[in-house]
Amino acid sequence: MNDGFCKLAGYNRAEVMQKSSTCSFMYGDLTDKETVKRLEGCFEDLHQEQVEILLYKKNRTPLWLLLHAAPIKNEKDQVVLFLCTFKDITALKQPIDDEAGKGLSKFARLARSVTRNRSTLLQFSSAQPSTKFDSSRPSHLANMMNLSTDVLPQYRLEAPKTPPHIILHYCLFKTIWDWVILILTFYTAIMVPYNAAFKVKTMDQLPLLVIDSMVDVVFFVDIVLNFHTTFVGPSGEVISDPRIIRMNYLKSWFVIDLLSCLPYDVFNAFQYVDDGISTLFSALKVVRLLRLGRVVRKLDHYLEYGAAMLVLLILVFILFAHWFACIWYSIGWMELLSGIEYGWLPELANVTKEPFTSPNTTASDDLLGGPSKEMRYLTALYFTLSCMTGVGFGNVAANTQTEKLFSVFMMIIGSLLYATIFSNVTTIFQQFYASFARYHDMLNSVREFMKLHDVPKSLSERVMDYIVSTWAITKGIDAAKVSSVGELIGGFPMRIGDKLS
Structure with a gap:
């Protein structure tokens, strides 16, 4: 998450970090539902997608964005994250009827649109160098927005580059x-x-x-x-x-x-x-x-x-x-x-x-x-x-x-x-035997329950076999506690949460 997107959307970095990568927090009344489905399918099916979508800033001002989402793979060719690039194309779209345009005449709205488009074109022309246009060669902007597999970076751990006389502290x-x-x-x-x-x-x-x-x-x-x-x-x-x-x-x-x-x-x-x-x-x-x-x-x-x-x-x-x-x-x-x-x-x-x-x-x-x-x-x-x-x-x-x-x-x-x-010896032994004691307490509770309610012997044996087998697989680890840890830290990221579930 770079500062450019935060400045464009009007949110600060802390507000955006815990949000969905589909930018659902920026949806509004005029956001196209089909475009949203295409974007969600991109993240679910792990493929590239480029859409033009209408989103809303923090102050609810609408803006058109050219959004390109591309999966990033690690050295094992596994998708580990997505690279999302945003391009503001509001000036290239039809004017949006917002609060600032209400009450204006048809001629005034037309003049406002022409002025906006003219200023945008001036910005683009001033940003581009005055070189001869070559139609046979694709532009750098097109290459960056297309994000082909040759352009996409690879997500992997790389050793930091150090001078030859410097030793890494973890070597x-x-x-x-x-x-x-x-x-x-x-x-x-x-x-x-x-x-x-x-x-x-x-x-x-x-x-x-x-x-x-x-x-x-x-x-x-x-x-x-x-x-x-x-x-x-x-x-x-x-x-x-x-x-x-x-x-x-x-x-x-x-x-x-x-x-x-x-x-x-x-x-x-x-x-x-x-x-x-x-x-x-x-x-x-x-x-x-x-x-x-x-x-x-x-x-x-x-x-x-x-x-x-x-x-x-x-x-x-x-x-x-x-x-x-x-x-x-x-x-x-x-x-x-x-x-x-x-x-x-x-x-x-x-x-x-x-x-x-x-x-x-x-x-x-x-x-x-x-x-x-x-x-x-x-x-x-x-x-x-x-x-x-x-x-x-x-x-x-x-x-x-x-x-x-x-x-x-x-x-x-x-x-x-x-x-x-x-005191530390006592704590250590309690940790060693905590799971063992919890296992036997659970077995004793189940036996007492089945005796109290006269459960048939065959069913009791099946219940006990199920409990013993389940404990052997889970080792007494409570999945609810793991999920509660994620809730305490603000929730796991979407991709990690899907894999855990």
């Missing part, structure tokens, strides 16, 4: 790349808090340094690809203009992605780096967790599936437990360095008979001994999961004021996550 390579980035983002969400809390010096663990450096390189390559990847604009169109793509990325995720791909592990690996600077680099690595926002955006279209939603919630619960375990260990370590001897880390050292020792008299980060890092992390994770699930056994407890405050906060967050997961 196979970009899809695989996004999943790689997704996996590496989860790896970052696990390792960054652990390395920051336990102050892991990557120079001591060369494989970890190599892996983290490779992850940084992949994230940097992702930044370069994002400058050359299309995206969907606000109106739903695919944006492939390089300048617009770069400006959009610079305004959205560029700063966060740049901070997340800086090689903090390389700086932190050198032995001469001061402990304060090392702590700063470890803290800056937490910025990488902001990439999880992109993960949520990538997984958004999977959230409509119940099983995927459940798996995602469980992963989020485990991820929160891991983060809380790292924070819990950091609290215990800082209080141990400050000289507090009744925190959870000294208690763990007493239980395992592996006390912490210091090479000097002042508290520093050079504490030696104590339980292994694996033991400390597992104990911290055990405590956080106990608090979040509400099944703590008391063998690991919060003793200091800071530990108790954090435990209260962790219990509140854990209870919310716990309730969210189990």
Whole structure:
């Protein structure tokens, strides 16, 4: 529906979109019934038709239109829509007796008709170039109005044309790349808090340094690809203009992605780096967790599936437990360095008979001994999961004021996550068994009805067989509900409605 037709008919686009393609909303008293039947037969039999029809504008002003309807086929040679072209030929027809012409004399009506025809001919002559007329060659207007099969377009999906250095955001390579980035983002969400809390010096663990450096390189390559990847604009169109793509990325995720791909592990690996600077680099690595926002955006279209939603919630619960375990260990370590001897880390050292020792008299980060890092992390994770699930056994407890405050906060967050997961589990199982329960309720109701009315056994068996067979075909889907959805959105288009019925 173009603006030219809306301007010609006096309707706006929203008023025309929900109307019939036969333009029945523009019919009037003088509209020819035979022409209407020809037009309706064109849409029913899927063939071309050209008619001259008298229609009425929104203000009920009559106008003659040359209407040509042509079926458009897809790549499977199936008619999927119609192309309707309209040509205003009112000036070429006999004057119509309307309200403006009433009361005029015969001479005045004749003068009005001549004036209208003369102005129309002047418009046509001014629009045509001053070239020599060739009667042996058909005009361009005639070809366009005839709409032969050579002229008609084909309705099919075509890949948008993009510059050679621009990648489509839905191509196979970009899809695989996004999943790689997704996996590496989860790896970052696990390792960054652990390395920051336990102050892991990557120079001591060369494989970890190599892996983290490779992850940084992949994230940097992702930044370069994002400058050359299309995206969907606000109106739903695919944006492939390089300048617009770069400006959009610079305004959205560029700063966060740049901070997340800086090689903090390389700086932190050198032995001469001061402990304060090392702590700063470890803290800056937490910025990488902001990439999880992109993960949520990538997984958004999977959230409509119940099983995927459940798996995602469980992963989020485990991820929160891991983060809380790292924070819990950091609290215990800082209080141990400050000289507090009744925190959870000294208690763990007493239980395992592996006390912490210091090479000097002042508290520093050079504490030696104590339980292994694996033991400390597992104990911290055990405590956080106990608090979040509400099944703590008391063998690991919060003793200091800071530990108790954090435990209260962790219990509140854990209870919310716990309730969210189990409410979704209940909803998912209800969806799984809703159709099954409705089927058995219907069978029980039919059996009770036939017992109440003493229906013969042979007829009862036939009724039950019919119900079981019908359910096996329809799978419990109610066609009335599908139709009601169409009514809520303003009705299905005519061609879709005919196929559904």
